[in-house]
Amino acid sequence: MNISNQEYGELAKRVSPPSSMAKTIPLAFVIGGTICVLGEALLNMYAALGFDLDSAGALTSMSLIFLSALLTGLKLYDRIAQFAGAGTLVPITGFANSVVSPALDFKTEGYVLGLGAKMFTIAGPVLVYGISASVIYGIIYYFVKLIA
Numbered sequence: 001m002n003i004s005n006q007e008y009g010e011l012a013k014r015v016s017p018p019s020s021m022a023k024t025i026p027l028a029f030v031i032g033g034t035i036c037v038l039g040e041a042l043l044n045m046y047a048a049l050g051f052d053l054d055s056a057g058a059l060t061s062m063s064l065i066f067l068s069a070l071l072t073g074l075k076l077y078d079r080i081a082q083f084a085g086a087g088t089l090v091p092i093t094g095f096a097n098s099v100v101s102p103a104l105d106f107k108t109e110g111y112v113l114g115l116g117a118k119m120f121t122i123a124g125p126v127l128v129y130g131i132s133a134s135v136i137y138g139i140i141y142y143f144v145k146l147i148a
Contacts, residue, residue, distance in 0.1 A: 024085045031080070031087030039064055039092075061092060068096035 003011070042063050046056035071077040077097050081088040088094055 027083065028085045028087035031084030032090050033087075035064075035088070035090045035093055064092050065096045068093040069100045072097050072100040 039060055042060040043056050046059045047053065051059060068077060071080070077088065078101075081097075088097070
């Protein structure tokens with residue numbers, strides 16, 4: 001089936017549900033902000049418990065990842081995402097959700113070929129790019145420091 005870009009655009013407009021930006025943008029802002037406030041509250045709590053700033057930051061990240069994975073496993077994260085839209089894409093929680101969701105979808109295929117193989121379907125390219133970029137940056141930084 002060959003259709004032009006214009007025909008495809010018209011078809012997409014016809015079948016896509018209408019989106020009210022006046023509603024979705026504030027919801028995304030509020031939910032994303034709430035996730036960030038939760039992160040700050042966790043950071044302050046860990047600092048108040050006596051952890052240094054680096055340790056408190058690491059514990060905060062781990063807590064947010066755990067909560068996101070738990071909510072994904074309980075199928076609550078998807079409900080929140082339907083309500084909040086892009087507000088749930090706050091990097092650490094959205095990334096955790098993108099790793100856990102495919103793993104849960106394919107767990108019936110077994111631990112290796114299902115859960116293990118599909119876990120990084122969405123997040124894999126992000127990890128590859130991030131690791132590759134950090135290695136390249138590290139090499140450039142090393143040589144710049146040698147020259148300076």
